[in-house]
Amino acid sequence: MSQWKQIQQLDIKFLEQVDYFYDDNFPMEVRQVLATWIEGQDWETASNHESMAAVLFNNFLIQLERQCSQEQNFLHRHNLKRIYQQLQLKYKTNTLHMATIISSCLREERRIISTASMQEQGPLEKSLQNSEAFERQKNMDNRVAIIRSSVQMMDQTVKYLEDVQDDFDFRYKTLQSRDPAEKNSQCMKQEVLTLQEMLNHLDFKRKEILSKMTDIIKEIDSFVTSQLNPELMDWKRRQQIACIGGPVLTGLDQLQNWFTLTAQSLFQIKRQLDKLGELILKVTYESDPIPIQKPQMEEQVKYLIYHLIKSSFVVEKQPCMPTHPQKPLIIKTQVQFTTKVRLLVKLPEVDYQLKVKTTFDKDLPPGRVNRQFFILTNNTKVMDVEESSNGCLSVEFRHLQLKEKKYPSGTKGNEGPLTVTEELHSLSFEAQFCMQGMNIGLATCSLPLVVISNVSQLPGGWASVMWYNLLTDEPENLAFFSSPPxxxxxxxxxxxxxxxxxxxxxxxxxxxxxxxxxxxxxxxxxxxxxxxxxxxxxxxxxxxxxxxxxxxxxxxxxxxxxxxxxWIDGYILGFVSKETERALLREKESGTFLLRFSESHLGGITFTWVEQPENGEAKFISVEPYTKNRLSALPFADIIRDYKVIADGTVPESPLKFLYPDMPKDEAFGKHYNSQQNKGKERLLTPPQCSSPEPPMSPGMFDILNEQISPFEIASAVSVL
Incomplete structure (x- = not known):
């Protein structure tokens, strides 16, 4: 079954994860109509080879154009043509980027399929996807809607108050303009009583509005403190987990919606308070509640706006090298990396010329790190509205590079107990937000980074990234590895x-x-x-x-x-001890074999088969592990197909019959065979006798023999275990 068909059969919660990473950069419509062709290409390799990426891009356009011409549905054909034009324009000068995107999408699909196939989730994933999440989010939606409705109703109440005050002001000024001689007339006395009643009503409405506003402000404060901030912290924690291979990160658009509606409500209350300030310039009186309560309420609203806007400035995509999209937070010196920041408050009145400046290791205490770096490329960009992502305000730095600071001759940098890959760094972002007379300094930072100077340090760096993000949710704990938990x-x-x-x-x-x-x-x-x-x-x-x-x-x-x-087919048991291996094979038919990873070699795979003699105990025979050097020229499925041994001058035959537990070899590996079998020399080695076991052949000896003898036909390093 194709990968895309497997995706379509998943539960809705997994389909929502798939929906998250398909966008205008790689529309899902294209994934659907070119599913088989896309899965047949090597996008992973193309993402690192420009010439191959260019060829694949050209073939991609040909396939898509052909699909457009064959599409019978007019609307679908129209959409495919539009997508064709957009993708051609977007990637014709950057085919590597497209290969990287498609490779990443396919990889995420495989990860989601794998997650869905596991019968149980681990404790981390359970904590991230608990059953209460939906109810919690539904409660937040309802609470924000109630706040929003209350604030909008308050607009009507303030307008009513203005009308009542205008009526009072008009009648009061009319009374003031009348002839003083009428002061003691019955009509004048009645008018004064009416005005007093109107003033009492006006005072009551002012107190009522201020009381309602106070309640709304308290409700917003409670919502932000008890729900919105924890939800943001939960998203940041899930981002950490997603960085190290966990579930696909979703929920930022939902967070933006809550932040935006809350900010709109607060700014609307601020305007309402400004309006009340205008009203008391026209009419005020002794014990007027507005000048007494308004200053404190304004401070509360400004405080909430200030902290809401500051917390809405987040790192949407953590720093990552495009060459290693699955390993974010590791940066190699003088290699481009990308990162993206986003403002979760979407307001049309905002000055969209928000200039974001990024700084490396800002205000890092002296002696904290052994090495110091600076950003080699332009470190300032302007935020803009992102049309393809819910209209959010964001900025993506795509061409950042780091360079290590050189110390004067005869001097050295700080020296400490931490290795290069344990040394943590940080990328900071700053901007100024201006709206309705408020000037708010925005600041956020990336998760801790590991900076390497050689790709050989990549495995150690990734271990550090995993350990840190697994065990702490402190975003700025750069001294973590001084005493790692x-x-x-x-x-x-x-x-x-x-x-x-x-x-x-x-x-x-x-x-x-x-x-x-x-x-x-x-x-x-x-x-x-x-x-x-x-x-x-x-x-x-x-x-x-x-x-x-x-x-x-x-x-x-x-x-x-x-x-x-x-591996994806599940045919490699992989992590099996020798004792377990024997236990699994002991009662199996002769020629039953299993695949496991070598415990004595770095990056090696071996296979072991069982032989059941007519008399005596089962014998277990293994081969010298195949490493990347040997597999780079020989597809592993073909090695399994063509592996043969010869003993006592008999005709060469394959000892491998059934993949454990009992699947015929060709049934398991047939679809992965190359079409041509090996036509090499008919030269074979006689394996050692089972009754007289010998140690495995050394890798050096194997390499010497491998140059002279066809690898498919060598009973290489066969030994009784």
Whole structure:
């Protein structure tokens, strides 16, 4: 089944996540009509190779034009033509960007499919998608609507008060203009009594309006404090989790709606208070409640506006290099990165020339970091209305670059205990908001960044990003790795599974996670044990020259580049100990094999099969792990298909018959085979006798033999385990 068909069969909550990342940059209509063709292209590779991206873009336009000509529905054909013209104009000079967008969309689809297929959600994901979320948001919608309605009704009340006051003012001035000789007349006395009654009514209405305004202001204050601010904090926490592979981040448009309606209500109350100030210039009296209460109410409203506007200035997209879209918050020096800030208050009266300035490591205390950097490119841009995104006010910095500051000859920067990838930095944003006489300084900052100077530091940097965003919601805790907290296995295992669903399209099941947990914790896995940062990333696995994270990250890279289709199909058990492997294969038919990742090599995969002799115990035979160097030229499915051994001069035959538990080999891997089988030399090696096991062939010896002998036909490094 195609990936797009799998998407269409998901529950509505997952479809809403898919809807989030399809927009004018890559419309869903195109994804629908070109589904099969799009899934057949290598967008991941094209996103890093300009010539390939250009070819794919040209073919993309050809496919879309052909679909337009074949479309029978007039409206659909019209929409496709319009999309064709828009995409052609948008990407004809930036085909890499389009390849990156499509690659990212396909990757997110695989991640969502993987999430939907898991029977249980982890504790982090449950906390982010709890059953109360819908009711909470519905309550906020209702509360904002009530506030908005009350404020608009207050406009009518103020207008009524103005009419009552104008009537009183007119009659009062008319009375003042009359002849003093009539002062004691019965008519004059009656008029004075009427005026007194009107003044009493006016005083009552003024007190009533001020009381209602006070209640509305209190309600807004309560809403902002008890619901809106926590919802914003929850969104920021979900953004952290999305950065490290968690659920797709949604809800910003909804937040903008709440912020905007609340801000509109506050500015409207401010105008109403200004109007009351105008009224007392015409009519006031002793114990008039307006001059007594209005100043304090104005201060409350300004305070609420000030804090609402300041908190509405957010980083919508955290800093990220386009070359590594799945690994935000890692920046390589002198490589372009992008970031985007947004104002969640959408008001037509706002001065839209909001100039945003970005600064790196603003006001960082001396000695906090070993290295210092500055922004090499233009660091100031003007916010604008984004037509394609709910008309929000935003600005995207697309071409930022960092450069390290050089110290004078003979001097060094600060030296500390933290490694390069543990050193955290920050990108700050500042702007000035002006409206209705209010001048508000806006400031926000990115999540902590890791700055690297070499791509070899990328795995360590990503480990730091994961650890930080997993364990803290403090956005400016740049000293985090001075004393990093421990992680529980339940927390860490969920994030590790996300890495596989994000980067490889399929998460890890309980059994696979259990093996990883045992590798980290041993027998302590069954206990509520915590994992130290050093254990996860810095210390080598006992008896190995690499750490746990280096080992796991190398497997992720291997899957992504060489094993992706087989991994997505679920045919790689992957994380299986040798003991478990034997237990699984022991009772199986001869030729049953399974695929697992090497524990002794970085980024290696091996297969083991079982042989059931007529007399005696089952024998288990494995091969030297295949690493990226060997798989770069040999598709793994073809290796499985063509793998043969020879023993005692017999005819070469494949020992691999059934993929565990009992699936015929060709049924499992057939769709991934190349059309041509290997036609190499008929030279094979005789495997060691099962009764006299030998150690596996060394990688160096294998490479020597591999140059001379066809790899498909080598019983390479076969050994009895």
């Amino acid at each position: 421990r992680a529980s296995w339940s927390q860490l295992s969920e994030v590790l599974s996300w890495q596989f669903s994000t980067f490889a399209g399929r998460g890890l099941n309980k059994e696979q996670l259990s093996m990883l947990g045992e590798k980290l914790l041993g027998e302590l896995l069954c206990l509520p044990h915590h994992i130290y940062w050093s254990k996860f990333c810095k210390e080598n696995i006992p008896g190995k020259p690499f750490s746990f994270w280096q080992w796991l990250d190398s497997i992720l890279e291997l899957i992504k580049k060489h094993l992706l289709p087989v």
